[in-house]
Amino acid sequence: MHKFADRMFITLSLAALMFTLLMLFALLVDVFVDGVTRLNGQFLTSFPSRKPEEAGILAALVGSVSLITLTAAIAVPLGVGSAVYLEQYAKRSRFNALMDINIGTLAGVPSIIYGLLGLALFVRVLALDRSLISGALTLSLLILPIIIIASREAIRVVPTSLQDGAFAIGATRSQVIRRIVFPLALPGILTGIILALSRAIGETAPLIAIGALTYIAFLPDSLSSPFTAMPIQIFNWVSRPQEAFHANAAAGIILLLAITLLFNAVAICTRNHFYKISAHCS
């Protein structure tokens, strides 16, 4: 009797699991089948066009890469610096508890609200218009909480015994940070950064809010240049009713998923591998 109930439960759970995996599989297969025929050299090196067979993802790809590079350059120092301050300099106090709530809240804010903040602040007040730098600044704000949280976690696990030892032989706080804490926390910080960037590369809503949805058939050449990005180009193609454009969208999605998966894989490898290395060195 109990065995039967047990078995029923396991069957039900396995069914649930199968359903989930099936949906994931269906999604991947669907996108793959729709788009793989479109994925060729011409697609990767062409600009958008009114003719689906001539349209390509080049402008969006380069736009995304430039955007992510800029975003990383802005968000990483600020985020890691923030985390270092909160874990190393700020005393354990109500301030720190407040910051916990604050950052946790920011991490849960819907991405379109960051887009509106970018619209009001960067596009309108700072008059940066719909440019690469506006997009990068907006995305930086979006991923800042993620980087801060991951870096704080990584810094927190550095053994205080090592830090205290360094202080004991006369190191200053910045030396301790630079030579002990940072190298040991680096794997966790890197993992967090890579995951945050992989999130940023797939974000569409904030970029639409700042007005980046346009026809662009050239590569961005400066910070103030108009730009497009892969999720936006995919959104544009999905919105067109001709099936040929849907194939383009699917091909773009395959590329986007490949990049996202690559980022995630690198992050996981980094995390696993480094914990072995740092064991050697410390």
Add this chain to the structure above:
Amino acid sequence: MLLRQGRRCFIYYFMKNHILLITPFFLISACTTTISEEDSAATGSSHMMEDAITGMVTIDGSSTVFPITEAMAEEFQKKHPGSKVVVGISGTGGGFKRFCRGEISINDASRPIDLSESTLCRENGVSSIELPVAFDGIAVMVHPSNDWVDFFTVDELKTLWEPNAEETITHWNQIRPEWPDKPISLYGPGVDSGTYDYFTDVIVGKEGVSRGDFVASEDDNVLVQGIASDPNALGFFSYAYYQENTHRLKLIPVSVIGNDVSAVSPSPETINDGSYAPLSRPIFIYANTDALGDRTVSAFIDFYLDPSNAASLIREVGYVPLPPELYLLVQERVQKRITQSLYQQEGAGDMTLSELLHSGRE
């Protein structure tokens, strides 16, 4: 010593074991730099061959005119590599707001500029030249499985779309008793769309006034998708978008008088000669007079108004080109920098486009 050892050990291990990790980033940045360099090299060579058409043209506005401008931009950029044309789809109204702030050089518009917009432009010191570029019809359509609608009269459309119809006229048999008792799903362009403005003006009688309970989108593609997948749908948008999707939609003829004999279906012929009434109209681009000083912008405008380009590209995307002699008149407007709108002339309401262009020659 421990610290120094630790750091050296760490970085050494990092570099040695993870060269695979770092390489993709270098490769990607190398590729990007190469592509940008190739781009500027191409610009450099065309710099030597032609007189540097390498500037940027910013365009925004109507999603109805967008396919034409997109086609023109594409071909123009192929002819002049190194030039950059950006085209947005904020809607005619949205585009005018940006245009009158001086943010864009050209506005795509599916209706003429109205009084409040010209006032805004004047206040901001922006003067514009109105350039008709093609004819378009507004098509009324339903889902292909809809077999009861054979034609619509203008009065029936008015009953359906006027503000009082909101929440009241919700079923097909309320329009005509012999139609089935099924719900109507309405689709139409949003309020920033010139198509919406024009439709409400000629059907409801007042521009910008209609019921609010329909699926509204500035993006005609979204409307095509919506109508094509909803058996109870009824919607209106530019005929050109219908042409791209004939197998997914059913076109409905429109009658002014009120019987099926006089109902006219939109087609390139009926739009051109005006018999598809009242829903055929010219569509425009508006050029910022100051921007015309830029070599790239003026080259683009010349390209756009060239009758040979117009004939092939405009027809390709589903619109009706103007007769060639009218394009010459439009080009004259650019050369003479005529900034008054054709529709602000005396008696403009009754004139055809050809008459307006001739009388607007100053």
Add this chain to the structure above:
Amino acid sequence: MHARHIRKERLIGWMFASCGTLSICVTLGIIAVLFWETIHFFHVVPLNEFLFGTKWTPLFSEKKFGILPLIAGTLLIASIAMIFALPLGLLIAIFLREYAPPRLRRLLKPVLEILAGIPTIVYGYFALLTVTPVLQKIIPSLAGFNALSPGIVMSIMILPLMISLSEDAIHAVPEHLRAAAYALGSTRLQVIFRVVLPSAMSGIVSACILSVSRAIGETMLVTVAAGMRPTFTMNPLVPVQTITAYIVQVSLGDTPTGTLEYSSIFAVAFVLFVGTFVLNIIAQKLRHSFRFSYA
């Protein structure tokens, strides 16, 4: 020499401190921007029309500003998502923690991480172009834009979150409670349903709340697949519009600063922000109390 070191230290300290205060500035910035425009909005629109009106037509000539249709659309899709995600997620979480061998768990974790990392525009594509046509074969009167299709796809989207948080909650229940129950002769199912789940309840509720918060804030999936017609309805077969989709709709057409339409997007964004904020705070409090009860 010593003084220079101290100056340098202080400089570095200030550098880090300025980074540290950045996140507070961001939060204040968000609140300030939303609040400022919302105040402008309420100068024109009365509060009770906004909160209780059932028509949302701010872009048309006859402007109505009742936010209820947008909230209805948002909650409808989130509810459909939770109807599927809650049982599925909980079942899978229990299975992973109580039944699955460690090897299976190690295999499934990366799969769930993949699911969590998929950009939401991909889900939008899937919902519009695959799920909706399939559903239309089953339910012929289903409109092309509807709430059911994005609701189902959204449940898949929030499933990893639901599973990982529920799993944490179940894992945190101390082993001695289970051991005691087994010692008294309970079966595995009895242990799960009478000991583990009740103990993990606040953690699981927290997981649900966070999943709902994520569902409410989702933009691209609903913009692509749910439609652009604000309707005050609970019918999942017709087009609806969520708060996030409305913001996108207005952002696609240009809206200059200072107009009522511009401030309307901030007013609804403010409602969205407050909603997700409150949900997140409640969820965090539940999680904290849950953790500490077993400290």
